[in-house]
Amino acid sequence: IKVKKYQYGNRGMTLEDDINESNKYYLSNKIAVIHKKPTPIQIVQVDYPERSKAVIKEAYFKTPSTTDYNGVYRGKYLDFEAKETKSETSLPLKNFHEHQIRHTEAVLACGGIAFVIIRFSKTEEVFLLEGEHLLKFWQRMESGGRKSIAKDEIMQYGHYIPLGIQPRIDYIRLIESLYY
């Protein structure tokens, strides 16, 4: 019972924590190799103290040119963003950067599988929305339409991912059924 308590429900883990944990499971079971990309940093000054390792003393965050995660499943290239929102009714599109949209377009143009994993944090519901739909909603905004994707739309065009134990967010199972 203790185990169940621990494994279900809100444990204060972020969506990224859950995805990272799922990725570890996929990796150790040789199912998929998916990693989060490190945040790019502009390094300005590094000190090399004697007998100890280099210390970065001045650096700045750079804007990433890609999305959060990528990797391989059954030979195919997978690429996705993780987005969490406190809103109960929609995912605001200001959560995306222009470069992430451009990257998604480029990946799709080269035959990759691109998507977003969205969590509504209040209800802990997780959905996968394919890149093609994300691009349509982005274009709707650019044409003067709404600046968010309604939860109804995510439920309609996306796919609900029930929470599991291991892996907690089994998005690969869904990708398998959608693309293979």
Place this chain on the structure above:
Amino acid sequence: IKVKKYQYGNRGMTLEDDINESNKYYLSNKIAVIHKKPTPIQIVQVDYPERSKAVIKEAYFKTPSTTDYNGVYRGKYLDFEAKETKSETSLPLKNFHEHQIRHTEAVLACGGIAFVIIRFSKTEEVFLLEGEHLLKFWQRMESGGRKSIAKDEIMQYGHYIPLGIQPRIDYIRLIESLYY
């Protein structure tokens, strides 16, 4: 003639510079989406000065858990390391970290395309060696064999990539002929 001088021969560019330039060409021509992964950094202290952006004041380099580059070409997952050596006769295997070898194994097990791009800097010759061969040479070392891959072996099992103008290192053309 000026252009030729600039475009051929040693311009003091590193192998990574040449690969990054090639990747830009692939991206802007919608051929492939390949990016170098940022170096992972362990951030310890960040200052937030008023009216200016966050400054990282203390951070350390972390060992990457993957290889240098990955991305997508015609739907398939590509993953590779870039290695340059001053030796004229071999590529020392100490140029690789254990985790890069494990990562290469994992990528191959999941159907990805893994390889190394090797430059002999003295002669500017560039070769592509497929991951399967890298693993064999690594295993040879682990079984007590030589601690490097002879250039002869790289010429025998790998593939020479002639330098071009744009892209400078057209590894995608080679991948196309080997895997598609």
